[in-house]
Amino acid sequence: MSNQITTNILVSGIGGQGVMTAAEILSQAALFQGYDVKKTEVAGMAQRGGVVTSHVRFGEQVLSPAIPPGEADILVGFEPAEALRWCSHLKPGGVAMVNRLRQEPPVVTLGLYDYPDEPVEQIRQAGIDVHAFDAGAIARELGNAKLVNTVMLGAISKYLPFPGDALKDAILDRFRANKPKLVGINEKAFEAGRDAEANN
Amino acid sequence: MNAVTPLPAAGRRFMSGNEAVARGAWEAGCRVAAAYPGTPSTEILEYASQYPEMYSEWSVNEKVSLEVAIGSSLAGSRAFCAMKHVGLNVASDALMTQTVVGVGAGLVIAVADDVGLSSSQNEQDSRFWGRFAHVPVLEPSDAQEAYEYTKLAFGLSEQFGTPVILRLTTRICHVKGVVVGGERKEFCLEQGFQKDPAKYVMVPGNAKKRIPLMFEREERLLKLSESSELNSTLDGEDKRIGYVTSGPAFMHVREAFPDSPVLKLGLSHPAPIELIRHFASGVDQLVVVEEVDPLLETELKAAGIPVIGKEALPREGELAPHVLRPAIAGILGEEVVAEEAPGKKAALVPAVRIDANIGKNVFPRPPTMCVACPHLGIYYCLSKIRNTSISGDIGCYTLGAGHPWNALDTTICMGASMGVALGLDKGRVEADANKRVIAVLGDSTFMHMGMQGLLNITYNRGNVTILLLDNRTVGMTGGQDNPGSGRDIHGETSPQVDFRKLCEALGVKSERIHVVNPYELPTLFKALREEVKVPDTSVIITDQPCVLVDFYKVKPPYMVEDDKCTGCKNCLDIGCPAIYVTRRETVVKPNGKEKELAFVRIDSQACTGCDLCPKTCGPDAILPVEQFTRN
Numbered sequence: 001m002s003n004q005i006t007t008n009i010l011v012s013g014i015g016g017q018g019v020m021t022a023a024e025i026l027s028q029a030a031l032f033q034g035y036d037v038k039k040t041e042v043a044g045m046a047q048r049g050g051v052v053t054s055h056v057r058f059g060e061q062v063l064s065p066a067i068p069p070g071e072a073d074i075l076v077g078f079e080p081a082e083a084l085r086w087c088s089h090l091k092p093g094g095v096a097m098v099n100r101l102r103q104e105p106p107v108v109t110l111g112l113y114d115y116p117d118e119p120v121e122q123i124r125q126a127g128i129d130v131h132a133f134d135a136g137a138i139a140r141e142l143g144n145a146k147l148v149n150t151v152m153l154g155a156i157s158k159y160l161p162f163p164g165d166a167l168k169d170a171i172l173d174r175f176r177a178n179k180p181k182l183v184g185i186n187e188k189a190f191e192a193g194r195d196a197e198a199n200n
Numbered sequence: 201m202n203a204v205t206p207l208p209a210a211g212r213r214f215m216s217g218n219e220a221v222a223r224g225a226w227e228a229g230c231r232v233a234a235a236y237p238g239t240p241s242t243e244i245l246e247y248a249s250q251y252p253e254m255y256s257e258w259s260v261n262e263k264v265s266l267e268v269a270i271g272s273s274l275a276g277s278r279a280f281c282a283m284k285h286v287g288l289n290v291a292s293d294a295l296m297t298q299t300v301v302g303v304g305a306g307l308v309i310a311v312a313d314d315v316g317l318s319s320s321q322n323e324q325d326s327r328f329w330g331r332f333a334h335v336p337v338l339e340p341s342d343a344q345e346a347y348e349y350t351k352l353a354f355g356l357s358e359q360f361g362t363p364v365i366l367r368l369t370t371r372i373c374h375v376k377g378v379v380v381g382g383e384r385k386e387f388c389l390e391q392g393f394q395k396d397p398a399k400y401v402m403v404p405g406n407a408k409k410r411i412p413l414m415f416e417r418e419e420r421l422l423k424l425s426e427s428s429e430l431n432s433t434l435d436g437e438d439k440r441i442g443y444v445t446s447g448p449a450f451m452h453v454r455e456a457f458p459d460s461p462v463l464k465l466g467l468s469h470p471a472p473i474e475l476i477r478h479f480a481s482g483v484d485q486l487v488v489v490e491e492v493d494p495l496l497e498t499e500l501k502a503a504g505i506p507v508i509g510k511e512a513l514p515r516e517g518e519l520a521p522h523v524l525r526p527a528i529a530g531i532l533g534e535e536v537v538a539e540e541a542p543g544k545k546a547a548l549v550p551a552v553r554i555d556a557n558i559g560k561n562v563f564p565r566p567p568t569m570c571v572a573c574p575h576l577g578i579y580y581c582l583s584k585i586r587n588t589s590i591s592g593d594i595g596c597y598t599l600g601a602g603h604p605w606n607a608l609d610t611t612i613c614m615g616a617s618m619g620v621a622l623g624l625d626k627g628r629v630e631a632d633a634n635k636r637v638i639a640v641l642g643d644s645t646f647m648h649m650g651m652q653g654l655l656n657i658t659y660n661r662g663n664v665t666i667l668l669l670d671n672r673t674v675g676m677t678g679g680q681d682n683p684g685s686g687r688d689i690h691g692e693t694s695p696q697v698d699f700r701k702l703c704e705a706l707g708v709k710s711e712r713i714h715v716v717n718p719y720e721l722p723t724l725f726k727a728l729r730e731e732v733k734v735p736d737t738s739v740i741i742t743d744q745p746c747v748l749v750d751f752y753k754v755k756p757p758y759m760v761e762d763d764k765c766t767g768c769k770n771c772l773d774i775g776c777p778a779i780y781v782t783r784r785e786t787v788v789k790p791n792g793k794e795k796e797l798a799f800v801r802i803d804s805q806a807c808t809g810c811d812l813c814p815k816t817c818g819p820d821a822i823l824p825v826e827q828f829t830r831n
Binding site: 014015024027028031036037038039040041042049050051062063064065066068069070081082084085086087088090091092094104105106107108109110111112113114115116119122123126127128145 | 370371376448518563603798
């Protein structure tokens with residue numbers, strides 16, 4: 001089986017941002033579409049504010065679970081510097097969707113390293129189709145910073161090889177099962193992400 | 201418990217390798233499961249504990265977990281234990297003799313190698329244990345096989361009377377894939393434990409008689425390996441290279457070279473040498489792709505089979521497709537080619553790629569301690585004490601070696617802080633005559649392997665100050681319970697260790713033991729400064745819980761009053777990630793020296809009100825948010 005029809009989505013961010021949850025929901029949505037799916041992450045110390053990346057691959061048959069460098073179709077960047085760090089994983093023509101909310105690690109706070117200048121611009125200059133917006137602000141406007149996750153998924157929904165509403169359903173199903181009170185607000189967050197992407 | 205989804209029913213399910221191992225064991229009728237947490241294997245027992253038909257436990261260390269599994273196997277119940285690679289080092293004492301004994305009901309050891317060191321102190325190849333202990337090694341290549349191989353491992357164990365090693369890696373444990381499962385079938389040896397000293401009492405006379413049986417068993421396993429469907433060939437048109445491989449490397453090989461013949465080893469030890477020789481005869485060159493060490497390669501070379509291995513492939517890290525492609529191109533004398541658009545054959549020239557150097561200069565983002573972590577105050581104090589040698593251990597507090605504290609000098613293995621500290625004391629030379637030797641370890645590490653080390657310190661009258669950081673959980677692996685938390689793997693109440701009494705029992709004088717709240721900086725500082733001066737064994741126990749477990753109580757957050765902040769940077773020495781710098785300024789002091797100021801704020805959404813940083817703030821610029829808004 002060739003890997004050429006596999007869709008590769010790389011989700012990057014830092015521990016605690018919901019990277020793994022976003023990847024899990026993407027995987028579930030792809031599964032419901034009937035694809036073979038593999039998801040992998042390196043997150044041994046993820047809860048400690050370290051880098052977290054999750055690889056989601058789906059297609060007729062997925063072999064190796066990790067996306068090789070230069071083969072990602074979509075990069076979901078939960079933080080601008082992390083998006084910059086991983087953007088070369090995209091294939092030419094790939095799409096980067098970036099949350100503009102900066103999160104500085106202690107090494108930057110302490111003055112040991114500088115935060116990169118205009119990370120989104122740097123990604124654009126590398127010839128990447130990058131879309132950036134402040135998902136954190138949208139989430140806070142909706143009243144819950146944790147909604148960033150759903151906002152970001154809404155934003156990438158039109159770039160998937162299956163209908164965006166299938167992704168929305170996967171998110172809402174998850175909340176219907178565990179936290180039914182949050183279904184409505186997540187639907188709003190998804191749509192807000194979808195609109196934000198369309199408007200930028 | 202951390203993120204564990206409800207139990208899956210049979211059918212097509214999306215699960216991690218770890219979950220699949222638990223499922224396979226359960227379906228096999230396994231009745232006892234034991235483990236000490238360790239990345240990447242931790243979740244195996246978390247999932248196992250959700251099956252009510254299986255007794256499951258957090259053991260205090262891996263050796264004990266294997267011993268529990270051994271006892272259960274002899275008692276007639278299928279049993280398994282799970283551990284990370286370094287865990288089997290600890291458990292190996294039991295393994296190396298149990299292989300002589302054999303088993304009762306099926307006995308399976310799941311061991312997870314952290315290939316690429318995402319969360320470990322070293323990289324090891326656990327396949328060695330198969331050779332060393334003369335036991336079979338099964339290597340699944342994805343979650344489905346992790347499930348299948350676990351299930352069949354118990355039968356294999358009983359058929360041959362041997363413990364079976366299930367070798368996993370991070371790319372099995374932490375990869376989710378589609379798993380098609382079945383149902384549980386109950387199993388036990390109904391006669392129960394049968395006394396048989398000649399088999400179970402390993403005195404020299406008995407063991408001597410059993411060792412030939414162990415070798416004879418390995419011969420029979422070799423015959424199985426040569427004919428088993430677990431070791432199978434996938435044909436391919438491109439016969440220039442044939443690959444022999446195992447574990448997740450199989451998936452990488454298939455992805456990178458879909459047209460090449462592959463011999464996949466599911467039962468990788470004993471290695472089916474003749475099967476491989478036959479496979480080699482049908483290809484121009486044989487390449488062995490094995491993560492980490494050249495074990496199979498060495499055996500093939502010894503058998504006179506020409507093979508290319510580690511001279512072309514990396515000896516460390518994952519052998520992912522992007523690692524394999526250039527290495528194999530080098531063997532074939534070809535340029536590396538990238539694949540073009542869907543449906544087309546590989547391009548003759550490399551396709552355009554996004555500059556791989558973009559983003560290479562982004563700052564590192566190493567793991568760090570959490571907001572309000574009870575260890576923050578400890579390392580703040582340790583960083584302020586001069587003339588110290590600090591031996592550390594394995595756990596979140598290992599992060600104290602990083603910025604801004606830089607207050608940890610050694611990390612080796614579980615419990616090593618104790619022995620190393622005594623060695624630093626007893627082995628000191630004149631230059632270190634006045635050095636204060638300090639050891640730092642956590643509650644779980646202490647119970648795992650540190651207690652013996654403390655006993656050794658008191659017995660030998662060591663001059664060591666021990667910081668026993670009791671946060672009531674196994675923190676780094678995600679917050680598992682232990683005898684110090686007073687809860688078992690199911691969260692049920694169990695006897696809780698009293699660390700003060702335990703340290704007294706191990707020989708520390710009562711007056712040399714202090715139980716301190718690590719958020720009370722002056723008290724902590726005082727205890728530490730006094731005890732390092734006393735030429736005796738002292739223990740300072742901190743008693744506040746990990747912020748990630750339910751024992752921790754969140755308090756109202758703090759914020760910085762901008763006008764009052766003088767930019768002194770004292771609070772930054774705490775190392776709390778909720779404190780961030782808003783602007784920097786360089787001023788010239790009256791003595792002409794330059795001083796850098798950094799004005800800060802607190803992320804009040806992240807702050808949990810631990811009250812540590814206000815104690816470092818001279819101008820009292822850090823106030824509770826509620827007080828601030830009232831003003």
